[in-house]
Structures are given as structure tokens and as C-alpha cells.
Amino acid sequence: MDITLRQLTCLVAVADHGSISAAAQALDVAQPTVTHQIQLLEDFIGHRLIDRSARGITVRAEGQIVVDRARAILRDVGSLADDLEDIRKVHGDVKLGIIPTASASHFPFVYRRMLTLYPDVHLVVSEGRSLDLVEQVRQGDLDLAVVTLPIHYTDIDIVPLWREELVVIDSAQSGFAEEPLLVKTLGGYPFIGLDSGTGLQRTVLSLFHEHGIQPNIIFQATSIATVIGFVASGLGISIVPNQAVRVFADVGQVVVRHLNPTAFRQLALIHRPLDTMSTALRVISQTFAAQARRFPQG
Incomplete structure (x- = not known):
């Protein structure tokens, strides 16, 4: 047997209204139904949750823990229904x-x-x-x-x-080897960059700074397509996201080398x-x- 939402609802109602009869009235069910649901819950948990007396119901310490958790569960279930309704209303x-x-x-x-x-x-x-x-x-x-x-x-x-890996690209005619390229060696190459307002260029410049490199920037483009065009023409190298350049590498316009150590942008x-x-x-x-x-x- 598992804990059910009905059991939790009955327990919270009893805690809120102070008696089985008041809880049953609030839930519009018979009193024995509320009593049975709470007994099932107590049997499953293995603890008495409430004390019954002529003056009403007292929630035990163990019961208060369950009541608090039950409120959170019922609230989450209710918000789930609201979220699904929100999806239908999104426009x-x-x-x-x-x-x-x-x-x-x-x-x-x-x-x-x-x-x-x-x-x-x-x-x-x-x-x-x-x-x-x-x-x-x-x-x-x-x-x-x-x-x-x-x-x-x-x-x-x-x-x-x-997160995307950053890679070095060069002309397909450059003779670049396949092994990873040490970041600290990049300062000797003419570099094709992007406009300094782009997040990618700031990430690349931060990478250079981290490794004590003064890049030889010969051109700053406004688009990744222009960067790839300049590199493919043999004018220099660049550092770009692997995903953004993969299709150009697959058709032989540029050659891709990974960096050592590996670099990423988020x-x-x-x-x-x-x-x-x-x-x-x-x-x-x-x-x-x-x-x-x-x-x-x-």
C-alpha cells in the first residue's frame, strides 16, 4: 500500500478543523471515510499521528511532521495543475x-x-x-x-x-597537424577575431590573458561567417565554438584543432x-x- 493524496488531504483537514466531524464536513465526505484514511496513513507510517478525545483532536509531534510535509505535497500538486493550465493559456x-x-x-x-x-x-x-x-x-x-x-x-x-568547446581553425591548405595545439603557442599566428562587443571575443581574449599571450589580431569581423571566410583564405587562424564551425570543416573549408588545455564557453x-x-x-x-x-x- 502507498500513501495517497486522499490520506494526506484528510490528515490536513483534521489538523485544520480540529475534529473528524468538521474535517468530514469540509471535505464533503462521511466521518468514517476520514477516520479510515487516517488509520491507513498511520498504519503505513507506523506511528500514531493524532490523539482523539472528547474535546476533539490533538496532532501529535509525529503527526505535525507529516502534516507539514503533506501541506507542501498538496501545494505542489496544486501548482502542477496550475502550470498545466498556464501552458494551455500561453499566447x-x-x-x-x-x-x-x-x-x-x-x-x-x-x-x-x-x-x-x-x-x-x-x-x-x-x-x-x-x-x-x-x-x-x-x-x-x-x-x-x-x-x-x-x-x-x-x-x-x-x-x-x-557549454561549447572552443577550437582553433586554420585554412585547409595550412598543413595543420591533427594533435591538440598548445594555447601558449598561439601568440605567433596572425589572428582573426570578432568584434570586441561579442561574448566570444571577450572569452577568447580572457583565454589569451590567462596564458600570458599578446595576440596578433590582424582583423576583427562582425560575424562568424566573415571569420571563417578570412581563415579559409589563409589570412590567419581563429578560435571559435566547435559546433559553429563543424559544417565548414566537414566540407574541407577549414581544418579544426583542439586546444591544450581544453577551453570552453558557457x-x-x-x-x-x-x-x-x-x-x-x-x-x-x-x-x-x-x-x-x-x-x-x-
Whole structure:
């Protein structure tokens, strides 16, 4: 026999109303039903939970522990029903910003899942640099954004998503060997970077700084496509997310080498505090994060 919600409901009702008869009346059931459900619960737990007397019911210490847990369980079950109802009611526009290097890999799968779950939501997506997206969320111009960590603001909520390995890319004609490339050797190569407002470039520069490297940056692009184009033409190397460049490596435009030690960037979903969001937007943000976390890390 298992504990049932009916047993917990009867126990809480008795604790609230102080007698079996009052609890039965509140639940609109017969008194023997309440008595039987509590007896089943006591038998399962192996402790007396209430004392019965002519003056009414007294909840024992053991019973109070169960009552408190029962209240939390019943509250969670009730909120589950509310959440399911919220899903059915979700509609309207949600403005989402995303960095371009994330939008081409995992994001399309999350986007498709969101459309399936919430067909009445109009998800408006725009691309931008991490720094710009953070400010747009803070100012209320965007509801959500997918950006690169770290973020040093305390007025927005940050939900970690997936982690991506960073790799070195060079021209397919470069003769790059397959073995991992030591980070400390990268200072001698001409480097193709992204605009300094991008989270990826800040992560890469932080990596260089950590290893005491002064990078030889010969060009800063505004898009990952431009970076790949310059690298493929033999103008220099770059460091990019593995997922973002994999398709170009598969067709022979660039060659990929892992870093030693391995480096990563962490993506996150940001939004204003949950207590300032509508129910629909809260459901969308929580579901988005849950779907995104399903992806492999690295």
C-alpha cells in the first residue's frame, strides 16, 4: 500500500478543523471515510499521528511532521495543475535575442520545440552581440536573450544553458597537424577575431590573458561567417565554438584543432527577475531553459 493524496488531504483537514466531524464536513465526505484514511496513513507510517478525545483532536509531534510535509505535497500538486493550465493559456509575443554563433547550432532545435509546445506564442527572434543583448534585456526591449557568460549585472536573472568547446581553425591548405595545439603557442599566428562587443571575443581574449599571450589580431569581423571566410583564405587562424564551425570543416573549408588545455564557453539565458514577468513569459523561459539543457555539454 502507498500513501495517497486522499490520506494526506484528510490528515490536513483534521489538523485544520480540529475534529473528524468538521474535517468530514469540509471535505464533503462521511466521518468514517476520514477516520479510515487516517488509520491507513498511520498504519503505513507506523506511528500514531493524532490523539482523539472528547474535546476533539490533538496532532501529535509525529503527526505535525507529516502534516507539514503533506501541506507542501498538496501545494505542489496544486501548482502542477496550475502550470498545466498556464501552458494551455500561453499566447502572445515573446521577444528573444540570441548571439549569432549560438543561433546556427543548437538553437534551431529549441526553437522548433517551442513552436510545437506553444503554437499560440509568436516568438520574435533577433541576433546581436552579447553586450547589446544584455542591455536590451535590462531596458525591457527584449524579454529573453541567449548570451555568453560571464555577466556582471545583478538586476537580471541568469540561467546557465549549454557549454561549447572552443577550437582553433586554420585554412585547409595550412598543413595543420591533427594533435591538440598548445594555447601558449598561439601568440605567433596572425589572428582573426570578432568584434570586441561579442561574448566570444571577450572569452577568447580572457583565454589569451590567462596564458600570458599578446595576440596578433590582424582583423576583427562582425560575424562568424566573415571569420571563417578570412581563415579559409589563409589570412590567419581563429578560435571559435566547435559546433559553429563543424559544417565548414566537414566540407574541407577549414581544418579544426583542439586546444591544450581544453577551453570552453558557457551560454546562458537571461531575463528580468521572474516576479516581474507575466505567467506566459515565465512558462516560456523555464521551458526554453529545460529544453536547452538537454544538449551535450562540450
